Amino acid sequence: MDKNIETNLKDWVKANYKQYATGWTWERSEGNFPDVFNDGYDCATAWAAYDIGTILGMELEEPERSDEEDDY
Secondary structure, three states, X not given: OOHHHHHHHHHHHHHHOOHXXXXXXXXXXXXXXXXXXXXXXXXXXXXXXXXXXXXXXXXXXXXXXXXXXXXX
């Protein structure tokens, strides 16, 4: 992989991986519905950053898991 691309990807992961956001569910924004979209976006972005960081071999804090994930 081109070193410039790898560096840019790692920088993106560092900027976008928010471990605490990986456990957010719709219930977090219940009663404050304007936040539902933003929370979902932040959660999905955090998960994407985690997955990309894992592929790149970065050491990242384990993501939070919601109780809902146990149902699947």
